[in-house]
Amino acid sequence: MVLESIRYTRGSLSILDQLLLPHQTHYDPIYSSTDAWHAIRSMRTRGAPAIAIVAALGLAVELTNMKISPIAEEVAIFILEKLDYLVTSRPTAVNLADAARKLTRRVVDEKAREGATGESVRDVYVTAAEKMLVDDVRDNEAIGDHGAKWIVEKTEAGARGQVSVLTHCNTGSLATAGYGTALGVIRSLHKKGALKHAFCSETRPYNQGSRLTAYELVHDEIPATLITDSMAAALLRQKGREMNIAAIVVGADRVAANGDTANKIGTYSLAILARHHGVKFLVAAPRTTIDLNTESGEKIVIEERPGKEVTLVKGPRFDGVSLDLNVVETISIAASGIDVWNPAFDVTPAALIDGIITEVGVVEKDAHGVFHLDEIFKIEGDE
Ligand code: MRU
Numbered sequence: 001m002v003l004e005s006i007r008y009t010r011g012s013l014s015i016l017d018q019l020l021l022p023h024q025t026h027y028d029p030i031y032s033s034t035d036a037w038h039a040i041r042s043m044r045t046r047g048a049p050a051i052a053i054v055a056a057l058g059l060a061v062e063l064t065n066m067k068i069s070p071i072a073e074e075v076a077i078f079i080l081e082k083l084d085y086l087v088t089s090r091p092t093a094v095n096l097a098d099a100a101r102k103l104t105r106r107v108v109d110e111k112a113r114e115g116a117t118g119e120s121v122r123d124v125y126v127t128a129a130e131k132m133l134v135d136d137v138r139d140n141e142a143i144g145d146h147g148a149k150w151i152v153e154k155t156e157a158g159a160r161g162q163v164s165v166l167t168h169c170n171t172g173s174l175a176t177a178g179y180g181t182a183l184g185v186i187r188s189l190h191k192k193g194a195l196k197h198a199f200c201s202e203t204r205p206y207n208q209g210s211r212l213t214a215y216e217l218v219h220d221e222i223p224a225t226l227i228t229d230s231m232a233a234a235l236l237r238q239k240g241r242e243m244n245i246a247a248i249v250v251g252a253d254r255v256a257a258n259g260d261t262a263n264k265i266g267t268y269s270l271a272i273l274a275r276h277h278g279v280k281f282l283v284a285a286p287r288t289t290i291d292l293n294t295e296s297g298e299k300i301v302i303e304e305r306p307g308k309e310v311t312l313v314k315g316p317r318f319d320g321v322s323l324d325l326n327v328v329e330t331i332s333i334a335a336s337g338i339d340v341w342n343p344a345f346d347v348t349p350a351a352l353i354d355g356i357i358t359e360v361g362v363v364e365k366d367a368h369g370v371f372h373l374d375e376i377f378k379i380e381g382d383e
Contacts, residue, residue, distance in 0.1 A: 003173040003219055005050055006057070008133060010126070011064040013057050015045040018174060022215040023316050023325050030054065032062040033082040040089040040096075043206070047175020048093035048253045048289055049136050055086040056099050056129035064126060068118045075118040076111040079125055080104055091301045092262055092345050093253040094291040103128055136177035139286045139359035144184030147249065147284050147357040151185070152194050155280055157246030162196035164243040165189065166232065169203045169264035170212035171251030171284065181284040182249040183216060185357065190222050197243055198224040201232060203264060205310040205342060229266050236277040248274045249357075252285040259350030259371035260297025261285075265343055271352035283348075284357040290373050297347035307340030 007014045007027060014027040019042070028044060030036050036058025039045045045054045059082050069075055083100040090096070103125060110116050110124040151165070152158040165186055169175075172183030179187060189195035198217055203209035210226055217224035227235055236245060248270050254262045261267070261283050274281035294300060311334035317327040334340070350371055356363045360379040365371050 001219075002178070003216060004178070005045060005047075005174045006053060006133065006177060008057050008061075008130075010130070011061060013054075013061045015039055015054055016174065017044045018046060018212060019044050019314070020328070021174070022211050023328060030058045030061060031065070033059040033086055037086055037089045040086075046208070047170060048095040048251065049140075049176040049181070049286065050174070051090060051093055052095035052099040052288065053133050053136060053177055055089065055096055056103060056132050059083065059086065060126045060129040063122045068122050070118045072111045072116040072118055072121045075121040076107050079107050079121070090303055092303045093289070094294075095253075095286075095288045098288045098291070099132060133177050136286070137179055140176055140179040140181055140184045141188075142359040143181050143284050143286065143357050144179060144186075144188035146359070146362050147182075147185030147282065148188035148192055148194060150282075150355060150357065150362045151189065151246050151249075151280070152192070155246040157244045158194075160244055162194055162244065163189065163246035164197040164199065165195070165246060166199040166201065166235065166248045166270070167213065168201045168209060168229075168248070168250045168267055168270055170208040170216070172213060172216040174212050174216065175251065180216075181251045181286065181357075182282075183213060185249050185282075185284050186217075186222065187220065190220070195222065198222055199235060199245075200224060200226055201266065201270070202226065202228045203266060204229050205265075206305075207313070208264065229269075232270055233273050236273055236279060240277055240279065245279055247280040247282050247354075249282045249284055252283050252289045253345055254294065254300050255283065255285055255290045255356060255373065256294045256296050256300060257290075257292045257373060258296045259353055259356060259365070259373065260300070261348045261350070261353060261356075262297065262300045262302065262345045263348065265346050268346040268348045268352075271348040275352055280354045281348075281352055282355050282357055282362075283353055287358050287360070287376060290356075290358070290376070292374055292377070297349065300345075300347055302346070303344045305342045305344050307342055310334065310340045310342050311338070 172180035
């Protein structure tokens with residue numbers, strides 16, 4: 001069975017509700033851009049690439065099923081307004097803004113074409129949105145293979161034999177159109193027979209690691225162990241050598257032009273730990289996550305989410321002896337009345353990052369410690 005976060009055929013879209021995983025598998029239909037906006041904001045669908053694709057396809061489904069005006073200008077205005085609205089759903093991941101920018105360009109070009117009609121503008125939009133779904137899986141497989149090769153060939157652990165890797169948050173099939181980015185690297189290492197073991201961190205506060213990454217690793221039968229976020233330092237110290245841990249590999253929500261990277265909260269502390277323990281720290285992301293218009297991490301807007309995501313946890317009923325998977329309960333794990341700060345992401349400075357794995361190769365710093373990310377946009381292939 002293939003793990004699918006997004007199910008799409010022309011005119012029909014549904015998303016796997018990731019708030020119910022791993023205990024319940026439920027697909028929610030998405031009929032419109034408004035449905036897509038709410039699915040993204042509530043995090044029923046999440047992960048930078050998945051957010052962009054669900055937004056693009058939510059509007060594609062709406063356009064496919066509505067009565068279309070024959071006037072190109074009217075349809076173009078409708079689409080551009082919806083794209084502006086979709087971009088407001090979550091601010092940090094740049095993939096959504098990047099997708100909206102590219103789709104806007106296609107729509108504006110078509111509208112300006114002599115003979116364009118409302119239907120032709122709609123068709124150009126829908127075709128471009130559908131292509132994003134297909135391209136994402138292809139790009140992730142390439143990211144996985146480039147990352148796995150780099151780890152095997154360029155790390156001391158790789159030279160010693162099978163390697164172990166630690167990852168954070170969820171960057172797999174659930175966070176993308178399929179395969180995943182950092183989890184794609186783990187999948188590719190496993191496929192090559194080069195993976196000894198994967199470790200995934202719980203990823204507080206919303207537990208994407210324990211709920212989603214652990215679910216994907218179990219699903220794919222990849223040898224893996226879950227740790228809480230606070231165990232990472234002890235893991236590197238006590239098991240780093242024994243388990244031949246080569247790298248910490250994470251995804252990204254936005255990589256600034258200088259390589260500073262916004263990713264799930266907790267990523268920055270893992271990068272510091274990696275440096276202290278002499279383990280490589282790698283960011284795996286498609287070029288759609290690289291934002292050359294944002295100079296450095298200081299300029300990245302970090303989303304702050306409701307405190308309830310910290311104070312409440314959801315899970316199946318447990319009476320002290322047995323679990324009842326049919327009844328999902330929410331319980332509070334904090335003193336009521338306490339103030340909560342809940343930034344969803346943090347920024348890891350480029351200085352702590354050893355390589356950025358993209359679909360066109362792994363970018364390393366030059367002799368002066370500088371990433372030249374603009375170079376990878378000159379390489380052939382869709383971006
Ligand atoms: O808040 P989330 O769950 O959307 O955060 C997801 C992450 O931080 C991922 O690491 C990132 O989006 C990359 S997913 C391929």
